[in-house]
Amino acid sequence: MPKDHGIGASTKRREDVRFLTGTGNYLHDITVHGQAYAVFVRSNVANGRIVSVGSDAATGMPGVLAVFTGADFTAVGGNPAGWLINSRNGEPMREPKRPVLAHGKVRHVGDAYAAVIAASYNEAKDAAQAVADASVIEELPAVVDMAKALADPTNRVHDELPDNQCFDWGWIEDNRARVDAAIKAAPHVTTLELINNRLIPNAMEPRASIGEYFPGTGDYKLTTTSQNPHLTRLLVAAFVMGIPENKLTVVAPDVGGGFGSKIYHYGEEALVLAAAKKLKRAVKWVAERSESFLTDAHGRDHVTRIELACEKDGTFIAFRTETMANVGAYLSNFATVTPTFLHGTLMAGPYKVPNVYVNVKTVFTNTAPVDAYRGAGRPEATYSLERVVDMMCRELGLDPFEVRRKNFITTDMFPYTTPVGLAYDIGNYHATLDKATQLGDVAGFEGRRAASAAKGKLRGLGLSTWIEACGIAPSNLAGILGARVGLYDAATVRVNPTGNVSVFVGAHSHGQSHETVFPQIVADKFGIPESSVEIVHGDTSKIPFGMGSYGSRSLAVCGQAMSNACDKVVAKGRKIAAHMLEVTEADIVFSDGVFTASGTNKSKTFGEIAFSAYVPHNYPLATLEPGLEETAFYDPANFTYPAGTYICEVEVDADTGRVEVASFTCADDFGNVMNPMVVRGQVHGGVVQGIGQALLEHGVYDENGQLLSGSYMDYTMPRADDVPFVTVDHSCATPCTHNTLGVKGCGEAGAIGSPPAVVNAVLDALNRAGHNIAHIDMPLTPSRVWHAMNG
Amino acid sequence: MIEFEFVKPSTVADAVKALAADGAQALSGGQTLTPTMKQRLATPSVLVSLNGIAEMKGVTVGGGVVTIGGATTHATVAKEASAYPALARLAGGIGDPAVRNRGTIGGSIANNDPAACYPAGALASGAVIVTNKRSITADDFFKGMFATVLDEGEIITSVSFPVPLKAAYVKFDQPASRFALTGVFVAQYAGGVRVAVTGASNNGVFRWKEAEAALSANFSASAIAGLKVSPKDMISDLHGTAEYRAHLVKVLTGRAVSAA
Amino acid sequence: MTKVTMTVNGISQSAETEGRTLLSAYLREGLGLTGTHIGCDTSQCGACVVHVDGVAVKSCSIFAQDVAGSRVTTIEGMANEDGSLGVVQQAFQDHHGLQCGFCTAGMVMTTSALLKGNPRPTEQEVRHGLEGNICRCTGYHNIVKAVLAASGQDAVAMAAE
Ligand SMILES: Cc1cc2nc3c(=O)[nH]c(=O)nc-3n(C[C@H](O)[C@H](O)[C@H](O)COP(=O)(O)OP(=O)(O)OC[C@H]3O[C@@H](n4cnc5c(N)ncnc54)[C@H](O)[C@@H]3O)c2cc1C
Numbered sequence A: 001m002p003k004d005h006g007i008g009a010s011t012k013r014r015e016d017v018r019f020l021t022g023t024g025n026y027l028h029d030i031t032v033h034g035q036a037y038a039v040f041v042r043s044n045v046a047n048g049r050i051v052s053v054g055s056d057a058a059t060g061m062p063g064v065l066a067v068f069t070g071a072d073f074t075a076v077g078g079n080p081a082g083w084l085i086n087s088r089n090g091e092p093m094r095e096p097k098r099p100v101l102a103h104g105k106v107r108h109v110g111d112a113y114a115a116v117i118a119a120s121y122n123e124a125k126d127a128a129q130a131v132a133d134a135s136v137i138e139e140l141p142a143v144v145d146m147a148k149a150l151a152d153p154t155n156r157v158h159d160e161l162p163d164n165q166c167f168d169w170g171w172i173e174d175n176r177a178r179v180d181a182a183i184k185a186a187p188h189v190t191t192l193e194l195i196n197n198r199l200i201p202n203a204m205e206p207r208a209s210i211g212e213y214f215p216g217t218g219d220y221k222l223t224t225t226s227q228n229p230h231l232t233r234l235l236v237a238a239f240v241m242g243i244p245e246n247k248l249t250v251v252a253p254d255v256g257g258g259f260g261s262k263i264y265h266y267g268e269e270a271l272v273l274a275a276a277k278k279l280k281r282a283v284k285w286v287a288e289r290s291e292s293f294l295t296d297a298h299g300r301d302h303v304t305r306i307e308l309a310c311e312k313d314g315t316f317i318a319f320r321t322e323t324m325a326n327v328g329a330y331l332s333n334f335a336t337v338t339p340t341f342l343h344g345t346l347m348a349g350p351y352k353v354p355n356v357y358v359n360v361k362t363v364f365t366n367t368a369p370v371d372a373y374r375g376a377g378r379p380e381a382t383y384s385l386e387r388v389v390d391m392m393c394r395e396l397g398l399d400p401f402e403v404r405r406k407n408f409i410t411t412d413m414f415p416y417t418t419p420v421g422l423a424y425d426i427g428n429y430h431a432t433l434d435k436a437t438q439l440g441d442v443a444g445f446e447g448r449r450a451a452s453a454a455k456g457k458l459r460g461l462g463l464s465t466w467i468e469a470c471g472i473a474p475s476n477l478a479g480i481l482g483a484r485v486g487l488y489d490a491a492t493v494r495v496n497p498t499g500n501v502s503v504f505v506g507a508h509s510h511g512q513s514h515e516t517v518f519p520q521i522v523a524d525k526f527g528i529p530e531s532s533v534e535i536v537h538g539d540t541s542k543i544p545f546g547m548g549s550y551g552s553r554s555l556a557v558c559g560q561a562m563s564n565a566c567d568k569v570v571a572k573g574r575k576i577a578a579h580m581l582e583v584t585e586a587d588i589v590f591s592d593g594v595f596t597a598s599g600t601n602k603s604k605t606f607g608e609i610a611f612s613a614y615v616p617h618n619y620p621l622a623t624l625e626p627g628l629e630e631t632a633f634y635d636p637a638n639f640t641y642p643a644g645t646y647i648c649e650v651e652v653d654a655d656t657g658r659v660e661v662a663s664f665t666c667a668d669d670f671g672n673v674m675n676p677m678v679v680r681g682q683v684h685g686g687v688v689q690g691i692g693q694a695l696l697e698h699g700v701y702d703e704n705g706q707l708l709s710g711s712y713m714d715y716t717m718p719r720a721d722d723v724p725f726v727t728v729d730h731s732c733a734t735p736c737t738h739n740t741l742g743v744k745g746c747g748e749a750g751a752i753g754s755p756p757a758v759v760n761a762v763l764d765a766l767n768r769a770g771h772n773i774a775h776i777d778m779p780l781t782p783s784r785v786w787h788a789m790n791g
Numbered sequence B: 001m002i003e004f005e006f007v008k009p010s011t012v013a014d015a016v017k018a019l020a021a022d023g024a025q026a027l028s029g030g031q032t033l034t035p036t037m038k039q040r041l042a043t044p045s046v047l048v049s050l051n052g053i054a055e056m057k058g059v060t061v062g063g064g065v066v067t068i069g070g071a072t073t074h075a076t077v078a079k080e081a082s083a084y085p086a087l088a089r090l091a092g093g094i095g096d097p098a099v100r101n102r103g104t105i106g107g108s109i110a111n112n113d114p115a116a117c118y119p120a121g122a123l124a125s126g127a128v129i130v131t132n133k134r135s136i137t138a139d140d141f142f143k144g145m146f147a148t149v150l151d152e153g154e155i156i157t158s159v160s161f162p163v164p165l166k167a168a169y170v171k172f173d174q175p176a177s178r179f180a181l182t183g184v185f186v187a188q189y190a191g192g193v194r195v196a197v198t199g200a201s202n203n204g205v206f207r208w209k210e211a212e213a214a215l216s217a218n219f220s221a222s223a224i225a226g227l228k229v230s231p232k233d234m235i236s237d238l239h240g241t242a243e244y245r246a247h248l249v250k251v252l253t254g255r256a257v258s259a260a
Numbered sequence C: 001m002t003k004v005t006m007t008v009n010g011i012s013q014s015a016e017t018e019g020r021t022l023l024s025a026y027l028r029e030g031l032g033l034t035g036t037h038i039g040c041d042t043s044q045c046g047a048c049v050v051h052v053d054g055v056a057v058k059s060c061s062i063f064a065q066d067v068a069g070s071r072v073t074t075i076e077g078m079a080n081e082d083g084s085l086g087v088v089q090q091a092f093q094d095h096h097g098l099q100c101g102f103c104t105a106g107m108v109m110t111t112s113a114l115l116k117g118n119p120r121p122t123e124q125e126v127r128h129g130l131e132g133n134i135c136r137c138t139g140y141h142n143i144v145k146a147v148l149a150a151s152g153q154d155a156v157a158m159a160a161e
C-alpha cells in the first residue's frame, strides 16, 4: 500500500489551491500604494560607446518623475562574481565591474544604460522611448564568436582587460601530463567536437521587482522574483548599494519558475531601491518577455573537444576535454563556477576511469551573461561524456549498454574517489541501467523499429547514464575551491502553544512544492497531521537565513536543516516531558507524537508538551527555558550524488528530417523519496527541458550581436505536442549516507540526463538506416538532420 | 503602446469613413496587429475595429463558391466551411485554439505574412478578394512579403473561393511560432491544378508553375518526382536553410497531392 | 478615458480604459483580477487565456473596448458555487498538473474550453489543444493527465508510467 501521509506519501499540494483559483501572489500581482513604474532604456547594439544619454528628452513628459543613468551609480559597487577561479598559471580570473546601469559603454543588446520612473507604466514607457531616441550610442564591432574573441585581443568587450579571456582553468592540472601520456599510449582514441547550445531559461513569469523606502526608519524593502532572497539581500546590500543588511528586507513572494535565472542579483533590483529612496515612493518594474530574453542570464553555450581513450574492448583509459565557455558581457554571480567546478568535477561520470583532465577557457562576448541554468555545468559534462561514449561504441562496433556496464563503478567500490576530485558516497549504476532497460523494453526495440519502418519512419534508441553532484554544497570544500559564500542552509521550527507548527526555511519554493513536502517530514518527526504544519519562506525578515533553492539543494540541505531543527525540538520536548512526568530525561521515549516515561503508562502528547512550554507555571527556570522553538543550520559533509539511466526512442521522418520523441524512460536513484508525485513531476519537467535543448531550443546571436531568437516566435519552447508521456522510476534507491533523511535531490536530473539520450537516439536511427553520421549539433532541427543526411 | 482612439463601427460604410482619418488603421482579430503595436512597429492614432460589422462575418456557399466574410474567425471557417474541406482544415490548423477564436481571414490576407496559411489557400484556389471598392483576384493581390495591392483604408469585406475537385493543404510547422516553415496548398480544378507555396520564399506566397503543369497532366505525387525547386530566393533562417525549404516544397507538394 | 462595462464571472463590472487598455490589463489592473497572467508580448504563451462569450481567447491581444458588453470568465470564476474546486481545477490538483502555477490559469481556461468542444479527447487531441499554452515546469505530462482525467477518462492508464 502506498503511504497516504508523511514521508513517502504522494500528498496533494496545498499551494495548488491558490494557483488554481487565481489567488496566487506573484510579483506582478502586487500593488503598493502610490507605486511608480520603472522602464529601462536598453541598448539595441551589442557593443557601443555611450556618447550621450538623452535624459532631457523625458523632462516634462507626462508623469515622469526621474531619469537615472549610469553616472548615478559610479559611486556604488558592482554586482560581484560569487566564485573566484584561478587560471592554470595561478593568475586570478578577470573581474570587470558589472554596474547597475551601463556607463561609458554598452556591452550587449539589452544592456540598460538608463531608467525612467513615471507615475504610470505607459508614461514611463513613452518617456523611455523618448530617452532612447535622444541618446547617442556609437556602435562598435561586436565580439560574438568565442574563438574569434580569444584570437583577437584588439577588439575587446572590456577595454580595461588585456583580452577577452576571463580565465584558463585546468582540472586537475597536476594530472595533465599523466592523462596526456595515457591517451598517447591508448589503443583507441575517439575524438568529438561538439557545441552545447546556448539556452534561454524562460521561467514563465518574467523577472520583476518592487523597491520601497521608509524615510521614517531608513528601512528598505525589495520585493523581487528571487530563488534566494537572502543571497539577493547580501548582494544588493553589502556589495552594490552599501545598505546595512539590517535595513533591507528582501521578499520573494510566489515566483513563477526560476531554473537558475532568478538566483542572481540583477541591476534592476538595485535601481528600484535607489529610485524608491530618491522619490520616497515605491517603484515597480516588471520585465516584458522581450526584456527577459535579452537580459535573464542564459545557460550552457560551450564549445568542447572531448577525447575518449580506451582499450579495444571499450574499457575506458582516459577522458580529456578542452572547452570554451561563454560568460557573456559581464560575470553573473555563478558564471565562473558553472563551467568549472560544476562541470569539470563531473567529467568522470559514473565510470571508473583512471585518467581525466579538463580544460576550460571562459570568454567574454557582447552577449547576455551566461550562468547556471537547470543542471548548470553537469548537463554539459554529461552531454560530452555520453556523446563520446556513444560515438566510441559505434566506431568499435561495441554495444553501448555493455560498454557502460563494463565501466561503471561497482557497488563494492564506494566511497569512491574520482580522478576529478569528488568522493561519491553511494550509488548503484548497474541497477538503474537494468531498470531502465526493462522499463524501456529494450528487448522489444527491433519490433518497434520494424513497425516504424512500415510507416516509413527511421527509429532509433539512445542511452545516457548520468551522475551529478548536487545538494550544493559543503562550505569547506566550496571555500577551498574559491566560493565567496558558504552554502549551508537554515530552518527554524516553531511549535506554537496549541501544538501546530510554523517552519521558517531558507529554501525558496517556485514550483518545487516545499509547502507540501516539508510538512510531510515535520509531521512524521512529530507524529502530527501534515495540516498542522505551515511553511514560511521567501522573506528575510521572517526566516533565519538561507542560501535559497538551486543545485537540487532544497531538500538535501535545507530539508536536512529542518529535520535537524525538529530533532532539537524533540530533545527539548523530552526535557519538558521529564519535568512534567517527574522522571529523568533518559526515561522519556518519544514515538508517534507521544512522550512516554518508559516502563510506565504515564505520557504526554506533543500538544500537551507544546502548551506547557508556553504556560510554564512551575518550570525549574534555571534548567528549563519556556518556549518550543529551535533553529538549525546545516552544512552538508559532502555533495549528494543522484544518478540514473535514461533511454529515449525517436522516429525520424527521412523526407523532412523531423524528429519525434516516441518514448522516454528514466530510472533514477534519488535516495529516499519524500513525495513520489512531486519527484516524478520534477523529472518530467527536467526531461522536457532536456528534450527542448536536444531538439528545439537555441539562443542565437548574429555576427552583430543581435539576438535572433528573442521571442517565442523564434525561440522554440517545448509545447505539449512536442513530447510524449515520460516513464519515470525511482525504485533503485541508495539512500545518501551523510544526511539523515537519506535524500539526494531530483530537481535537475531530468535536464542533465536527457539531451544525450535524445541525440544518441537520433544518430542511432540515422546510422541504422545506413547513413554514416558521427555527430549533429543540438538542437537537432529538421533542417539540420536533413542536411546531415543529404549534405 | 502609443495611445490611440478606439472606434467600433457597425457597418462597412462607417468603417470606411473612420479609416479615412489620418493615421487610422483597421483592427480585426488583433492576433498580429496587437503584438506589433506593443513593439511600436505599428502606431495608429485611430484604431477601427471591424469586429462589430455583422455583414463581414460568416460563411456562405453557392454556385460552387464558398464566400467568407472578411471578419470571420479561423474557428468559424474551420467549423462552417465544410463545403471546402481543405480550406476548413487549413483554418483549423492556424495557430492555436485561442488564436483561431480571434484571428480573421481578412486580417490574415491583408497582412500577407510570408509564412501565413490563408495566402496559400487563396492563391491556390484562385480566390477573389472583395473589398469595399473592388474585387481582386489572388494572382493580382499578393505583392511579396507583407505587401498587397490594398490601398490605404481599403477593407477586405469577403473572400470567395471556387471549390475545387480535390485539394489539400500540408503545413510543416515552424517549430517556435507554429506558422508555416513551408506550406503547400494544392487544388485541382476542371481547368487545371494550382499549387501555392507559403513560408518558403523571400518573395512571399508564390505559385509553383512547373508542378502545376505536371500535376495538371497527371494528378499524382509521382508526377513531380523529376522536378527540382531552386533554393534561390528561398528564406534561410534559424529554422531552415534555403536548400531545406526548397526540398520541403517538393516533399509537401507530394504529400498534398496524396492527401487531396 | 472611456468607461467599459462587462459581465465578468457573472457580475457586471466597469472600469475606466484608454484605447490601448488590453483586456488583460482591464481585468488585472481595472478589476484587480490578477489570476490572469502575462507571460509574453507576442501572443504566444497562453498565460492570459480567458473566455469571452464562451470561447477561449488571449486577453493580452484584445482591447478592452473591443469586447465591451461581453461575458468574460476568468480563472477566478472557475470554482464551484460553494468555493470548492471545479472539475478541471480539481483534476489539476489531483494529478499535479502545476508546479510554479504561473501558466495554470491559462491552462485551466484552455482546458475547460477544449472539453466543452470535445468532451472525451484523445491524448493527441489534448496535446494539440494545448499547443498555445506554454508551461516551463511540468513537461506537460501531468497537465495532459489532468485534462484526460477531467474528461472522465482513466488518465493513469493512458499515461505510460
Ligand atoms: C500564436 C499565433 C500563431 C499563429 N499561427 C498562424 C499560423 O499558423 N498560420 C497563419 O496563417 N497565421 C497564424 N497566426 C496569425 C493569425 O492567423 C492572425 O490572426 C492573422 O495573421 C491576422 O489576422 P487578425 O484578424 O488577427 O488581424 P489583425 O491582427 O487585427 O490585423 C492584421 C493586419 O491586417 C489589417 N486588417 C485586418 N483586417 C482587415 C481587413 N478586413 N481588411 C483590410 N485590412 C485588415 C490590419 O490593419 C493589420 O494591418 C498566428 C498568430 C499567433 C498570435
Ligand code: FES
Binding pocket: C037, C038, C039, C040, C041, C042, C043, C044, C045, C046, C047, C048, C049, C058, C059, C060, C061
Ligand atoms: S501573455 Fe497572452 S499569450 Fe502570452
Ligand code: FES
Binding pocket: A204, A256, A257, A511, C097, C098, C099, C100, C101, C102, C103, C104, C134, C135, C136, C137, C138
Ligand atoms: S507550472 Fe510553472 S509554467 Fe507551468
